[in-house]
Amino acid sequence: MNMNFFAPVNIVTGKGCIGKNTDEFKKYGKKCIIVTGKYGAKSSGALGDVVLALESVGTEYIIFDRIEQNPSYASCKEAAEMAKESGAEFVVGIGGGSALDAAKAIAVLTASADTSAKTLYSMDWDREPLPIIAVGTTAGTGSEVTPVSVITTPEGMKKSFRAPSLYPVTAFGDATYTMSMSADFTRSTALDALCHCMESYFNRSANDISRTFAVRGVEILVRMLEKTVTCDTVPLTFDEREEIYCASLYGGLAISVTGTAFAHALGYFLSEQYNICHGNACAVYLEEFINYNAEVAPDEADGFFAKIGCDKDTLINLIRKNLPDTEIKLTPEKINELAPRYEDNKSMKKCYGNADREFAVKLLNKMFV
Ligand SMILES: [Fe+2]
Structure with missing residues (x-):
């Protein structure tokens, strides 16, 4: 226990x-x-x-x-x-x-x-x-x-x-x-909350309490991310804004136990050096994070999707619809310059499988070169 x-x-x-x-x-x-x-x-x-x-x-x-x-x-x-x-x-x-x-x-x-x-x-x-x-x-x-x-x-x-x-x-x-937030910022921050819940769930430090919070947060976000896609033209109601706020608190409580994982670790340089909003900078990796965990921790992933009442492809599709297009291109030299950050990185080590420096370099090459 x-x-x-x-x-x-x-x-x-x-x-x-x-x-x-x-x-x-x-x-x-x-x-x-x-x-x-x-x-x-x-x-x-x-x-x-x-x-x-x-x-x-x-x-x-x-x-x-x-x-x-x-x-x-x-x-x-x-x-x-x-x-x-x-x-x-x-x-x-x-x-x-x-x-x-x-x-x-x-x-x-x-x-x-x-x-x-x-x-x-x-x-x-x-x-x-x-x-x-x-x-x-x-x-x-x-x-x-x-x-x-x-x-x-x-x-x-x-x-x-x-x-x-x-x-x-x-x-x-x-x-x-939160009612006065722009549509773009609403999506980016909701995606940040989703990252917190997902990175906390698929995390070596997770326990029964953090997972309960994470699942509850994702359940809400799966419903709300359908709405945020169109919130430029159909403004969110107070009740919908409140639901997203609840999900963000669940995400915060979940990571207060576990910390984050590789989406956050790899997202930081995108905010520092390419001016990408924090939520988008982390969520850009979520699809890879989901697929990665489905491969290295299949039982955990099956349990997770059963609990949130949504399948993997539906969740990935929701994330794609809420993410803005990014035009980031990195050279292999730039990735080599970033690589030392992922040596002995606390958040990378929290991931299941072996998300080490070599993994980070491979993923950045796959996504941005
Ligand atoms: Fe975050």
Whole structure:
């Protein structure tokens, strides 16, 4: 039996959940730093709701709204310096994966005397990170319920770190904030959630609980990905947006147990170097990931498709319909340059079979040369 599970997040969901739970904003101190990107937190209405909640309970705040896509160590350090100077006692991250992952790094760098990049990624912190309240405005990342953060290093590589102290203390999930997402971003983020569920299910660290979450997430996404295909012309309803949000939380809870697998590992360079949205960058590998697991773990794959009530070809077809065309071409030299990333790679090692450096090189050649 393996049902080990630890996810100490107060998950608060539903329409208007911030306004109905303002006390959450006075539990962790008298002053906070709000961390967001340039637009999403404002246009979604989430920032306005958080500010109202903070003001209603008399908690002071400062705002850092310069978190970029694929957030950099430099921005996190800048925000942490601002937080330190202001005496912030907790961090409120509002956004998609970028702002929420940045909030985790800022929580570490604000608390720690040593704010070097080396220390951040080493997880050898001299003090516990500040408490983090996470407000999701996209439905895909699941970062609001994970202890993981992915921050771009000063050398330009996406790199993750994880620690139990990085679980947000509270995660607010109100799908209202996802209503203003563009159709392209809705598809990309939903595909990110699908990757999380799939990569968690077909994962050496999976257990009964993570698989239950993963299956539930995929069941929802199989239905919703039919709708996202046409959401440019037939907008999703609130209830449909809420379902996708639920799936993203299931995906987050699943990877909080297992971590991701090769779709994420191989997707990072596409975001760093070719400006492909995170969800699409990972989902571009999902078809290969499904076929790979059907071959190396046929019993697991049969069990999975029986549970989700959808066959392999239908799922692959749904993924294809939601992915934009990509024109990425790589030279064999470029692939050789990327290859060292996949040596002893944590996420590759989580895969069934033998997804090693040689496998990665072969797959990149097959897909992009
Ligand atoms: Fe992801």
